[in-house]
Structures are given as C-alpha cells and as structure tokens.
Amino acid sequence: MKITQIETIQVAEFSRITWVQIHTDAGYTGLGETFFGPRAVAGAIHEIFSPMLIGQDPLDIERHWRDMFDMANAFGYAGAEARAISAIDIALWDIAGQVAGQPIYNLLGGACRDRIPVYNTTASYGGNNDLHLAMTDAGTLAKSLLDDGIEILKWAFTDPFADPYRGLYLNDNDLDLMLEPMRQIRNAVGNDMAIANDGHGRWNLQNAIRIGRAMDQFGMFWQEELIQPTNVQNHVTLAHEIKAPICVSERLISKYQFRDYLREGAAEIVMPDLIWTGGITETKKIATMAEAENAPVAPHDTTGPVNVFACAHICMNAPNAWVMETVRAFYGPGGWYDRFVEPNIVVVDGHLLAPEGPGLGTRLKPDVRDRPDATVEVSDEPATEDHWGGFRSAYEVYTGDDGKRGLRLK
Ligand SMILES: [Mg+2]
Structure with a gap:
C-alpha cells in the first residue's frame, strides 16, 4: 500500500484549523487536524513532509515520524513543523486502524476503560453563554454544568488581571476580585x-505564587x-510554594x-496537546513517561473535533489517563463540530465515550472541502533526492572488488 495524495483543508469560518487527509492506492483515507497558523502548517506539509511520504507505506508510522522530526529538527522542530507532523501522524494512525478494522486504541495496546470523565472549558459559541457566565456568574455556570453531569470546570480566571501589566503587577484588590468566581461556585454548589x-x-x-496561594483555599483541581x-526550575519552585x-x-x-519537566518533578499533571506535540505516536510515549512518574x-x-477523537483513543488506552478537556459549546446542541465531522464525539453524563468503528471513528464530511470558504491544497509528487539534502548524505560507503573500502557518490 502506498500514499498517493496528501491534502490540507482550511475554512475561513474557523481560520486557525487545518485538516489533513491522506489518501492511499488501497482506497483508505486518513484524517488529521491541527490548530494555529494554517498557512505555515500547509507550507510545512506540502513543501517539507508530503514529498517524503508520497509513494511510501502509510503503515510505517514510526519511521515516518522519525524521518519528519529529524528533517524538521535540522532547523528547530517546535513550530508549524511540529503541528504538521501531528496532523499527519493522526491521519496515518487513522489509516492503520481502518486497515486493521480496529479502533486506534486497540492498536495502542487495547482499552483500559470505555469512557473518561470530561471537564468543561468555558468557551462560548453561537448562543452558548458559558464564557460570560464564568466571569460574571460562575455559580449559575456550575449548576448548569452539573445538570449535564459535568463535575469539573476550567477557565482562565486570571487573564483580565494579567493583561494590563503583562503579569508583572497585581494589587491586592485585584487579587481578591480574581477569587470571586470561585466564591460564587462554592456558594452555589x-x-x-x-x-x-x-x-x-x-x-x-x-505573582503566580501569590495567585496560587490565594486560590488554594478553594481546593483547586x-x-x-x-x-x-520555559523554565523547569521555576515550575519546581511553584510546585513547592502552592x-x-x-x-x-x-x-x-x-x-x-516533557522529559525535562517530568525528570525534575515539575509536572504533577501532564497535559500534552496531541495536535501540537507530535500526534498520537508522541502522545502515547509522553503518557508512558508520565506513567513511570x-x-x-x-x-x-479547545480546538477541533478530530483532536478530541484522537485524544479519546489515548484516553481509552493509557492507564494513567485521567480526564479529558472538552467544550460543550462546540460539541453540544448549537455547537459546530457536527457540521464538520460525522459522527460527532459522544459525551454522556460527563463522560466521553470510546469512539466506535475502525480508525479514528469519524470522517470529515464530504461537503467541507467543497465549501465556498474552503482552501484546499493537494500534494501528489514524491521527493527528489535533492529534497533530502542536508539530511541524508549524497555519499555512501562501498567495498571494491579488491576488498578496499571507500566513499562514493550514491
Ligand atoms: Mg491551557
């Protein structure tokens, strides 16, 4: 089986998301996704990585991950290149699952569970008012989430106070006002x-230490x-102080x-973003490293629906998976996920259920790439030898008929 085509799909309505579809000569199509800087991501995919993958076996996922990372890391990996690798990696796993006729979590070693608790990050969309409630009437928001069976709430309660001085200055009155949503939640529920x-x-x-200590009275999750x-030792200090x-x-x-933070005890809870950190391949390894600690x-x-599906497979498989971030404004009634993927994620009584069917368990709706606001780019050409320049040597070791060894151009 060979990869024949890699396409990126963006829509203006959600201008920071990139979907990736990888097509094969066996009729399988794998779906991936990433978020932020879609033009840079598309550039990385079509200029750097697609030529390396066209004509290759999509099932050699580890080899492809390593090739892509090593190529990118000749110049620094943690940017659009890492996001591109993440999206491609998810699509390759989707193909592998379809070929096996199994959900991806079974290819990762099987299930530890069939559902995982979700927490709700209080973004809003459409008529959903969660974000405003989080800042102004958090008790009502908490009651509403409990009505949906969701028992964990997250929001960036400190952002409005950080913005004016870039987090350098915080007076005591603002520090107290910052705690009001927590008081509202505790009073309400x-x-x-x-x-x-x-x-x-x-x-x-x-200021992080001041905020952490002030919030500690609420038993923060x-x-x-x-x-x-950006500084491991600062996180060790923060962990000791709150x-x-x-x-x-x-x-x-x-x-x-992640290794550096885990090794120093600077990460008490590990939160990889699968569509940024390196896809399913890398998130599985990060989860295992965390398990060892x-x-x-x-x-x-808080991004797109394909990410949640990919994360769901990690969450079903990893023994130490704990809770999954979701946004009910995105997946729930009036949300937008179900306009783009079919099926949608399923959250019941505050739990994300294991995806059903082979591979990821969802597809991009066919009409997405035909939308008038869609930008679709397609690659179908394999790499020339020149593409590997600086990454693979143009020379090789040979042994002549006389037994002497030397170097020659490939
Ligand atoms: Mg965050």
Missing part, C-alpha cells in the same frame, strides 16, 4: 464542582500554566520537552 484554573502563561513567578513552561497540583503543558512539544495525563483541547 459547594464542593460538587471541581475548579481548575488556566493562567495561560501570563504571570511572572512571584489544578493550576495550569500560571507561568510559561498546594494545588501543577499542570504542564499544552506548550511542551515532543517527549524531549506516577503522573496522570489530561490531554489538552
């Missing part, structure tokens, strides 16, 4: 709702990215960056 805070990496260490994950567990981080790319894994979302 007591301890029935777990509260997670996402600092979006907007604070310096000093976790503190996520109060500071940017009670809530430190969650790290959607911004870490590949097992290499007794750290739970909580995959990151």
Whole structure:
C-alpha cells in the first residue's frame, strides 16, 4: 500500500484549523487536524513532509515520524513543523486502524476503560453563554454544568488581571476580585464542582505564587500554566510554594520537552496537546513517561473535533489517563463540530465515550472541502533526492572488488 495524495483543508469560518487527509492506492483515507497558523502548517506539509511520504507505506508510522522530526529538527522542530507532523501522524494512525478494522486504541495496546470523565472549558459559541457566565456568574455556570453531569470546570480566571501589566503587577484588590468566581461556585454548589484554573502563561513567578496561594483555599483541581513552561526550575519552585497540583503543558512539544519537566518533578499533571506535540505516536510515549512518574495525563483541547477523537483513543488506552478537556459549546446542541465531522464525539453524563468503528471513528464530511470558504491544497509528487539534502548524505560507503573500502557518490 502506498500514499498517493496528501491534502490540507482550511475554512475561513474557523481560520486557525487545518485538516489533513491522506489518501492511499488501497482506497483508505486518513484524517488529521491541527490548530494555529494554517498557512505555515500547509507550507510545512506540502513543501517539507508530503514529498517524503508520497509513494511510501502509510503503515510505517514510526519511521515516518522519525524521518519528519529529524528533517524538521535540522532547523528547530517546535513550530508549524511540529503541528504538521501531528496532523499527519493522526491521519496515518487513522489509516492503520481502518486497515486493521480496529479502533486506534486497540492498536495502542487495547482499552483500559470505555469512557473518561470530561471537564468543561468555558468557551462560548453561537448562543452558548458559558464564557460570560464564568466571569460574571460562575455559580449559575456550575449548576448548569452539573445538570449535564459535568463535575469539573476550567477557565482562565486570571487573564483580565494579567493583561494590563503583562503579569508583572497585581494589587491586592485585584487579587481578591480574581477569587470571586470561585466564591460564587462554592456558594452555589459547594464542593460538587471541581475548579481548575488556566493562567495561560501570563504571570511572572512571584505573582503566580501569590495567585496560587490565594486560590488554594478553594481546593483547586489544578493550576495550569500560571507561568510559561520555559523554565523547569521555576515550575519546581511553584510546585513547592502552592498546594494545588501543577499542570504542564499544552506548550511542551515532543517527549524531549516533557522529559525535562517530568525528570525534575515539575509536572504533577501532564497535559500534552496531541495536535501540537507530535500526534498520537508522541502522545502515547509522553503518557508512558508520565506513567513511570506516577503522573496522570489530561490531554489538552479547545480546538477541533478530530483532536478530541484522537485524544479519546489515548484516553481509552493509557492507564494513567485521567480526564479529558472538552467544550460543550462546540460539541453540544448549537455547537459546530457536527457540521464538520460525522459522527460527532459522544459525551454522556460527563463522560466521553470510546469512539466506535475502525480508525479514528469519524470522517470529515464530504461537503467541507467543497465549501465556498474552503482552501484546499493537494500534494501528489514524491521527493527528489535533492529534497533530502542536508539530511541524508549524497555519499555512501562501498567495498571494491579488491576488498578496499571507500566513499562514493550514491
Ligand atoms: Mg491551557
């Protein structure tokens, strides 16, 4: 079986998402996705990676991941290249599952569970008002989520206070006002709702410690990215200074960056973003590294539906998968996921159910690529030898008829 075509699909309505479809000569089509900078992602896919994959066996996923990473990392890997690799990797796993006639989690080693608790990140879409409620009437939001069986809520409660001074200055009145949504939740529903805070990496260490300590009275589910994950030692310090567990981080790319945080005890909860960090191949390895450190894994979302499907397979398989991020405004009634994929994810009583069917368990609706606001790019040419320049040597070792060894041009 050979890869014949790789296409990227973007729509103006969701201008930061890229979908990838990989076609084969056996009639299988694999679906992947990533988020942010779609023109750069499409450039990485069509200029760098597609030529390496066209004509290759899609089932050699580890080889392709390694080839793509090594090619990218000749110049630094953690950008559009990593996002492109992530999307391609998901599509390759989708093909592998379809060929096997099995859901991807069975190819990863089988299921540890058939559902996982979700937490709701309070983004809004359409008529959904969750985001506004989180900032102004969080008790009502908590009751509404509990009505849907969702017992964990996350939002970036500190963002409005960080923006004016880039997280460098925070006065005591603002620090108190910052806690109001937590007070509202506890007053409305007591301890029935777990509260997670996402600092979006907007604070310096000093203020992160102040915020973490102030919120500790509410028994926070976790503190996520109060500071940017650019300094392992700062996270070790933060973990020692506050009670809530430190969650790290959607911004870490590949097992290499997670390794450094895990090794130093700087990641008490591990949150890879599958569509940024390197796809299913890499997230499985990160989850296993976390398992060795007794750290739970909580995959990151708030992007597109394919990510949730891919994460669901990790969540069913990984023994240490804990909770899955989802946004009810996106998947629920009035949301947008079901306009793009079929079937949609299934969340019942606050749990994401295992995808059904072979591969990912969903497809991009055929009419998406025909939308008037869609941009579709297609690659179908294999790499020339020149494409591997700087990555594979043009020379090889040979042994002559006289037994002497030397180097010659390939
Ligand atoms: Mg986050």
